[in-house]
Amino acid sequence: MVSTPLFVLSALPLRVLPFEEVMGRVSTPKQSRAAALLIAPTMIVLAIVIGYPIVRAIWLSFQADKGLDPTTGVFTDGGFAGLEHYLYWTTQRCMSPSGAVSTCPPGVLATDFWPALRITLFFTVVTVALETFLGMWMATVMNRDFKGRGMLRAAVLIPWAIPTAVTAKLWQFIFADHGIINSLLGTHVHWTTDPWAARIAVIIADVWKTTPFMALLILAGLQMIPKDLYEAARVDGASRWQMFTQITMPLVKPALMVAVLFRTLDALRMYDLPVILISSSSNSPTATISQLVVEDMRQNHFNSASALSTLVFLLIFFVAFVMIRFLGADVSGSGDQRIMKRAQRRAQKQARKQQAQTRPAHAKQRKEATR
Numbered sequence: 433m434v435s436t437p438l439f440v441l442s443a444l445p446l447r448v449l450p451f452e453e454v455m456g457r458v459s460t461p462k463q464s465r466a467a468a469l470l471i472a473p474t475m476i477v478l479a480i481v482i483g484y485p486i487v488r489a490i491w492l493s494f495q496a497d498k499g500l501d502p503t504t505g506v507f508t509d510g511g512f513a514g515l516e517h518y519l520y521w522t523t524q525r526c527m528s529p530s531g532a533v534s535t536c537p538p539g540v541l542a543t544d545f546w547p548a549l550r551i552t553l554f555f556t557v558v559t560v561a562l563e564t565f566l567g568m569w570m571a572t573v574m575n576r577d578f579k580g581r582g583m584l585r586a587a588v589l590i591p592w593a594i595p596t597a598v599t600a601k602l603w604q605f606i607f608a609d610h611g612i613i614n615s616l617l618g619t620h621v622h623w624t625t626d627p628w629a630a631r632i633a634v635i636i637a638d639v640w641k642t643t644p645f646m647a648l649l650i651l652a653g654l655q656m657i658p659k660d661l662y663e664a665a666r667v668d669g670a671s672r673w674q675m676f677t678q679i680t681m682p683l684v685k686p687a688l689m690v691a692v693l694f695r696t697l698d699a700l701r702m703y704d705l706p707v708i709l710i711s712s713s714s715n716s717p718t719a720t721i722s723q724l725v726v727e728d729m730r731q732n733h734f735n736s737a738s739a740l741s742t743l744v745f746l747l748i749f750f751v752a753f754v755m756i757r758f759l760g761a762d763v764s765g766s767g768d769q770r771i772m773k774r775a776q777r778r779a780q781k782q783a784r785k786q787q788a789q790t791r792p793a794h795a796k797q798r799k800e801a802t803r
Contacts, residue, residue, distance in 0.1 A: 493739035517739035521545045539605040544714045552720045556699040562639045575654040594645040600708035610758030627717035630710045653687025694757045
């Protein structure tokens with residue numbers, strides 16, 4: 433009896449034909465130019481909508497904020513500031529109107545940068561982990577054949593479809609001092625004022641809202657797995673756990689990692705949920721980096737806010753690069769062939785191992801038969 437259902441993957445046709453071989457011809461330079469002309473308008477729009485704001489924010493981050501010149505008393509535009517804004521956020525380096533450099537005193541917005549960064553990363557790690565686990569469980573349930581499956585799929589998407597501001601106000605009523613949670617638990621927890629209780633409240637509200645998004649993406653990956661693999665695994669005597677670990681997880685990993693990537697990038701820029709649910713103050717226990725950006729802009733420090741936005745952009749870019757390059761988040765779809773090849777190699781290795789284990793028994797049987 434085969435101990436792992438990966439053996440059935442060895443029978444799959446894993447060779448993916450090139451596009452030119454499928455179409456029967458190689459694209460000509462004329463066709464390449466036509467394709468470039470077709471996608472040129474889209475690339476121009478993306479460059480304007482996405483590229484220009486990023487370049488503009490980076491340029492503003494190196495400019496000094498507008499203010500009064502301490503020597504002349506005249507209102508000036510500021511001019512080139514170099515890395516002053518980046519040092520202001522990362523090292524809490526403040527400059528007085530006279531030009532003296534010192535450490536920022538308590539109450540200055542820059543002193544909240546590192547606590548906000550820790551809170552942002554904490555929210556990201558905890559919420560994404562919980563949403564991945566719950567989303568995988570929900571997707572597995574919704575992928576089964578049962579009566580009312582369509583109604584369940586539609587109902588699951590309701591929390592995700594509700595606007596975040598409405599979600600925050602809804603959970604604010606639930607987590608009030610005399611709200612539903614305290615009434616059900618029989619406690620008097622101050623969910624919106626106690627630091628750790630407030631963080632737990634934000635995590636619960638965020639997981640409730642965005643878990644359906646994870647489940648939807650994972651469900652799309654589960655539906656791409658051929659049902660024949662599970663049928664063959666049952667014939668081979670594989671257990672449910674073996675089918676899940678050896679068939680489901682390897683084949684759903686591309687969709688799962690893409691879902692984790694999208695959700696991680698979304699969590700790193702969290703803003704409206706903690707602001708509405710808890711507080712908009714920059715020194716609140718749930719303050720994120722995005723709150724500091726908005727608060728700095730409210731104080732008319734647009735250039736330093738641009739520097740902080742650039743730091744957030746670099747953080748998101750670094751996380752996306754690590755997940756795509758090292759953790760297998762394949763957003764282009766080119767990694768499916770590599771995954772299938774690795775699965776085939778594991779299946780062949782397992783088959784050779786099983787053959788090596790059964791060969792002595794077969795030899796012994798043949799020897800006894802010859803006697």
